[in-house]
Amino acid sequence: MKPSKLYSNRPAAFTAVEFEPELNVVLAEIRLPENRDRDTHNLGKTTLGRLIDFGFLAGRDPKFFLFKHLDRFEDFVFFLEIELLDGGYVTVRRSVAEATKIAFKKHVARHQDFSTLPDIEWDHVDVPFERAKDLLDSLLDWRALNPWHYRKGLGYFLRSQADFGDVFQLRKFANSHADWKPFLAHILGFDAELITQHYAKEDELKEKELKVGTIRQELGGEIEDAGKVDGLLLLKRQEVDKKQALLDAFDFRNEDKVETKQLVDQVDERIAAxxxxxYSLTQNRKKVITSLEEDQILFNPEDASALFREAGVLFDGQIKRDFQQLIAFNKAITDERRGYLAEERAEIEAELKTVNADLNTLGKKRSEMLAFLSSTDSFSKYKRLSTELITLRADIEGLERQREFVHRLQQLRTDIRTLGEEKTRLQSAIELDVEAKNADDQSLxxxxxxxxxxIVEDVIDQKALLSVVVNQLGHLDFRAELLDDAGIATSADRGFSYKKLLCIAFDLALLRAHLDDAFPRFAFHDGVFESLDDRKKENLLAVIRRYTELGLQSIISLIDSDLPPRDDDDPVFMPAETVVxxxxxxxxxxxxxxKSW
Structure with missing residues (x-):
């Protein structure tokens, strides 16, 4: 339930840390004046929390300092002694060089040193990493976390500086909310199974909707109506049966009749039309061409003037101007009319081109039909019918494949409706559960x-509200807020120092509420007093001491400049409490x- 001792195979390089059951202080003293204004000092107060996490079998992260500086730490083997629920202890051995091979030993006495113990005296040796985590999970027996693994919530009790940015979402919870919100809801006393199922239904719903999009893309705009596809299949199959019967009987009389009727009723009538x-289009085109030629104005005023001069008649002056204006007027009308005629001619010629193409196609088809009817070679007819049968069967195969897609599409839509209803039902159940737990004064x-x-009120004399609400999507939103005198949330919690205080208060409140459960009973908080004024530091220390008296272990790290001022005769911490x-x-x-790295 609590870390008891942390040591290594190289005590000269890493001094063993023996933890007390209650308060443990990691104190960094800045003795050199030139270092007092520095933000970081690289003495190792934060590193201790990382080493504890390493002993609790954190994953092998290449950015983790032990592996990032492998040349310095490859020879180290670390041992973490942990107090168990039954009062006994287990020591976890883990080397840096072979970090995925773990050893375990259970024992009764605390603060043992197994750094030189031979492998034969360990209970389990070279256990593979995943199996080792499962084994440690069973040894710790934190049943209150079930069905989750012991490492799931360990970050709430090993808070590094990077984990003070959010009360609820730890740095390790960078994945989707479905990865951590159900667990958090569980340790807060809500029905996590409902939340897990809701996320599962949501994921399944998204997957089905993606499949619908894929199928519609595969259909490529083809028919999505199953009834219409089935109707087309029925007609095609009937046509196949008829042609197959003709082929089987080797009798083409009925086929001849059909071809003849089609030739007369369809092809010939269409060719005549x-x-x-x-003919009509050709006549119209001829008229248009004639109109275009007739629209030319042949009267020339200059030629008329010359002719009048020869005859001795005066043509200049007003008469010539009137003729010019008349010609200009007629020319404007003619140009407009010629434009319309040109457009009509283009339309006629385009339609004539289409008509001629259709006549050529129908003429070819008519020739083929006549050749079929006049043919005395039954094998030619058999060959043609066989080809048509193959085409029909290919059409049927395509329609059947399309029907399969359409049926899958319909089934997916049915599934989506069902999932949507189940998701809504789960959301309602979540809302009822949250409402009930909020209303129950005795709930966890x-x-x-x-x-x-x-805790918050004792430290800063200001109320704080922890709340859980269900948003519009049916997901839980967790909030930790400071309140003013009117009970309205303020923005004070947005500052780093108060955000850190809210994180510490949440962790301690969680541990206290689970005191009667098989649950962790320790918390490591790095830089616990940073940015707080002296009175608030004293208040927070009083809260921490009160909680350790309840049976909780607190491990805190700080720099001596962050200590609240005291007289020399009244030290802040007892000598036994300062473990490092x-x-x-x-x-x-x-x-x-x-040397630092």
């Missing part, structure tokens, strides 16, 4: 929110007795 239309969530408010003391006077003051 097209010929009539071609109500206790957590009371403890949360109590770091300083900046040389390498011996670091967590690892070596």
């Amino acid at each position: 097209l010929n009539q239309r071609r 969530f109500s206790r957590i929110r009371l403890f949360f408010n109590e 003391r770091l300083h900046d006077e040389g390498d011996n003051g670091r967590l690892f007795k070596m």
Whole structure:
């Protein structure tokens, strides 16, 4: 339930840390004046939390300092001693060089040193990594987390600086909300199974909708009506049966009749109609061409003037101007009319081109039919019918494939409607569950929110509200807010120092509410007093001490400049509480007795 000891096979480079059951302080002393204004000091107070996480079998991250600087740490083997629920202990051995091969040993006494213990005396040796996590999960026996693994919520109890940005969403929860919200809801006392099912239905619904889009794309605008496809299939199959019967009987009399009727009723009638239309179009084109030629104005005023001069008649002056204006007027009308005639001629010629093409096609088809009727070679008719039968069967195969797509599309739409109804039902159930837990003063969530408010109010004399609501999508939204005197949320929680306080308050409230459960009973908080004024530091320390008296282990790290001021006779921490003391006077003051990396 609590870390008990952390040590290595190289004690000269890493001094063993023996944790107390209650308060544990990792104190970094800045003794050199030139270092007091620095933001970071690389002494190792944050690194201790990472090493504890390594002992709890964190995954092998290449960015993790042990693996990033493998040349420095390859020879290290770390041992984490953990107190169990039954009062016994288990020690986890994990080396840096072979980080995926784990060893375990259960024991009764605390603060043991198994760094030189031979493999034969360990209970489990070289356990593969995934199996080792399952084994440690069973040894820790944090049943209150079931059905989730022990590592799922470990980040709430090993808060690094990177995890103070959000009260609920840890840095490791960078994946979708479905990955962590059900777990958080569970440890807060809500029905996580409903939330898990809701996310599953939502994912299934999205998958079905994507499939609908894919199928519609495959159909490519073809018929999506199953009834129409089935009707077309029925007609095509009937036609296949008729032609197959003719082929089987080797008798083409009925086929001859059909071809003859089609020739007379369809092809010849169509050819006659097209010929009539071609004649009409040809006549119209001729008239248009004639009109275009007749529209030319042949009168020339200059020629008329010369002719009048020869005859001794005066033509200049007003008479000549009137003729010119008349010609200009007629020319404007003629130009407009010629434009319309040109457009009509283009339309006639385009239609004539289409008519001639249709007549050519029908003429070819008529010739083929006449050749079929006049043919005395039954094998030629058999060959033609066989070809038509193959085409029909190919059409049927295409329609059957299309029908399969359409039926799948209809089934998907039915599934989508069903999933939508189930998703709505689950959302209603989630809303009822959240409403009931919010209204029940004795619910786990109500206790957590009371403890949360109590901690914040004790530290900064301001109320805080922990709330869970269901949004429009049916997902849970978790909120931690500071309230003003009127009970209205303020923006004070947006500052880093208050955000960190809300995170600490949430973790402690969670641990206290689960004191009677098989649940973790420790919390590591890095830089616990940073940015708080002295009075709030004292208040927070009082809260932490009160919680350790309840049976919770608190591991806090801080720099000496963040200590609340006290008289020399009244130290902030007792000597036994300071389990790690770091300083900046040389390498011996670091967590690892070596140069910083």
